[in-house]
Amino acid sequence: IVLTQSPGTLSLSPGERATLSCRASQSVSSNYLAWYQQKPGQAPRLLIYGASSRATGIPDRFSGSGSGTDFTLTISRLEPEDFAVYYCQQYGNSPRTFGQGTKVEIK
Amino acid sequence: EVQLLESGGDLVQPGGSLRLSCAASGFTFSTYAMSWVRQAPGKGLEWVSGIGASGDSTYYADSVKGRFTIARDISKNTVHLQMNSLRAGDTAKYYCAKHEGNWLGALDMWGQGTMVTVSS
Numbered sequence: 001i002v003l004t005q006s007p008g009t010l011s012l013s014p015g016e017r018a019t020l021s022c023r024a025s026q027s028v029s030s031n032y033l034a035w036y037q038q039k040p041g042q043a044p045r046l047l048i049y050g051a052s053s054r055a056t057g058i059p060d061r062f063s064g065s066g067s068g069t070d071f072t073l074t075i076s077r078l079e080p081e082d083f084a085v086y087y088c089q090q091y092g093n094s095p096r097t098f099g100q101g102t103k104v105e106i107k
Numbered sequence: 108e109v110q111l112l113e114s115g116g117d118l119v120q121p122g123g124s125l126r127l128s129c130a131a132s133g134f135t136f137s138t139y140a141m142s143w144v145r146q147a148p149g150k151g152l153e154w155v156s157g158i159g160a161s162g163d164s165t166y167y168a169d170s171v172k173g174r175f176t177i178a179r180d181i182s183k184n185t186v187h188l189q190m191n192s193l194r195a196g197d198t199a200k201y202y203c204a205k206h207e208g209n210w211l212g213a214l215d216m217w218g219q220g221t222m223v224t225v226s227s
Contacts, residue, residue, distance in 0.1 A: 001220055034213040036152075041133075043202055043220060044152065049213035056215075091212050095168050096142075096154040 001025055001090050005098035018075040020101045022088035027068045029092030035073045038101075039042055039084045047086075048073065056063040078104070109133040109216045111203045116221030119193055127188040127221060128199040129203030134216075141208040142214060143177065143188045145199035145223075155201070156188060160209035164172075170196075193225045 002025040012018055022033065028051075035048040046055040048064035051071055061076040075082055083106050088099040115127040127143070142157035156177040157166045165177050176189040186203060200222050204214040 036214075038152075043217035044214075045217070046213055046215045049207065049215075055213075059123070089152075089154070089213070094166060096157070096166075096211060098144075098152040098154065103149045 001028065001093050001097055003088055003090060003097055005086075005088060005099035007102060008100075009103045009105060011105050012078055013107045014078050014080055016055045016078050018073075018078055018082070018104055020073040020075075020086055020104075021074070021087075022066075022071040022099050024069040024071070024090060026093075028071075028090045031067050032090060033066070033071050033094030034065075034089045034091060035062075036087045036089065037082075037084050038087065044087065075104075080106075109205065111205060111216060111218035113201065113203045113218045113221035116201065116223045118224045118226065120227050121194060121225055123165050123193050124189070124191045124226070125193065125223060126200055127190065127203075127223070129152045129186045129188075129218060131184045131186070131203075131205070134205070136179075137181045138209055140209055140211050141179060141186045142206065142211060143186075144202045144204055144214070144217075145197075146202070146220075147199040150199075153199075157206070157211045158186065159211075166211060175222075190223070193223075195225050197223060199223060 005085045031051040038044040081104040119211045143155040179186045200220040203218040205216040
């Protein structure tokens with residue numbers, strides 16, 4: 001399954017709402033879709049699994065939604081530490097695949 | 108505290124071999140699936156290989172199938188990635204990651220990675 005993320009870069013200010021899209025080339029089995037955050041020089045961190053469940057310790061300003069082939073990660077109000085690259089990943093089909101990433105940068 | 112510590116990354120010539128290791132601690136290693144994910148410099152994430160909790164089931168990306176082998180040593184809480192016939196395109200930071208369960212679900216913990224450079 002090919003995952004296509006859009007936009008490639010999102011330029012926003014702290015306090016604004018961020019909406020990131022992940023579109024799959026075919027339906028993701030059981031909505032097994034995860035979102036990860038990666039900051040420069042750091043390993044990725046799991047934010048969302050099962051399309052909409054927040055991982056342990058993830059603030060509630062992060063939310064995931066969607067099903068089938070269209071998924072969305074929403075950050076309700078951007079904090080300075082949220083500026084990073086975000087990846088979606090599907091784990092319902094083999095091989096597991098990642099999207100190419102969306103960079104959220106400070107405007 | 109869950110920790111994953113990768114080792115074994117190095118500079119290797121095309122066609123060469125390398126063995127990566129990941130030492131796990133802070134969780135019951137034998138009950139979780141594990142994977143390797145790589146990231147070429149300045150690029151995105153690519154899932155490379157995974158292994159089920161018991162070690163009986165292994166999975167590979169098409170790009171490494173037949174060249175890479177994943178294995179786990181439950182007695183030493185370690186997962187390995189044997190990489191043969193290395194190519195320039197294999198140059199990347201390799202992350203070891205823990206799955207959320209005994210199958211290849213979401214990756215809920217990651218190591219800091221080890222760098223593999225394939226160049227003459």
